[in-house]
Amino acid sequence: MSIYGTVYRKRIAASLFSQKRFIKNGVNYPAIDELNKELETIFGERPPSSSLNSTPTIETESNPDSVQKLHLTHVDSTGQAKMVDISHKGDTKRVAIATCRVLLGPKVFSLVASNQIAKGDVLNVAKLAGIMGAKNTSSLIPLCHNIVLSNVRVDLKLNEKDHSVEIEGEVGTTGQTGVEMEALTAVSVAGLTVYDMCKAASKDICVTDICLQQKSGGKSGSWSRGK
DSSP states (O other): OOHHHHHHHHHHHHHHHHOOOBTTTOOHHHHHHHHHHHHHHHHHHHHHHHHHHHOOOOOOOOOGGGGOOOOOOBTTSSSSSSHHHHHHHTOOEEEEEEEEEEEOOOOHHHHHHHHTTTTHHHHHHHHHHHHHHHHHHHHHHHOOOOOSSSEEEEEEEETTTEEEEEEEEEEEESSSOOHHHHHHHHHHHHHHHHHHHTTTTTTTTEEEEEEEEEEEOOOTEEEEOOO
């Protein structure tokens, strides 16, 4: 048989093999049996009819609780800004720590370290500014709650390696909402105060790396950066 005849036979066989075996009125004919056997020698034994008729399925995650829904709490159903209602929450002890860096440069760093800035003691003034900033957060950030703070700590340290001021702020309260924004505001205002105190000596000062380092308390529990 020519190669074209072989190819033709294989095409016919491929189109028919996926169907049921060739049977007429429930009776097997010798010619049909012979053709079925020949098909099996070409393509192997015919798979069970159940596997031919079955539809493959893909497993999907059907549990809606396995996907955490993220949403903005300060936006209502119409997309408008809102203040979160915390009246249903109980009082818990809450603490937040934030940090910030102010890059001074060698010249200004030397002036700050030797307390020769014309405006006065940079680090102490910035420390007080940071504490005041924490206490006034709700006046600066529109949707923050007015929280009674139990503790505010702001520390500033000179880092000679990169000629910077490292600032850390810690805020604590016992209440219905967290103090992350108060801690971030504390270090931000302290950093801006360092800039204000030193800007006459240099406009190249950079306030950077403002971030939350850790928090505790509340429904979400404890969190630490990098953990």
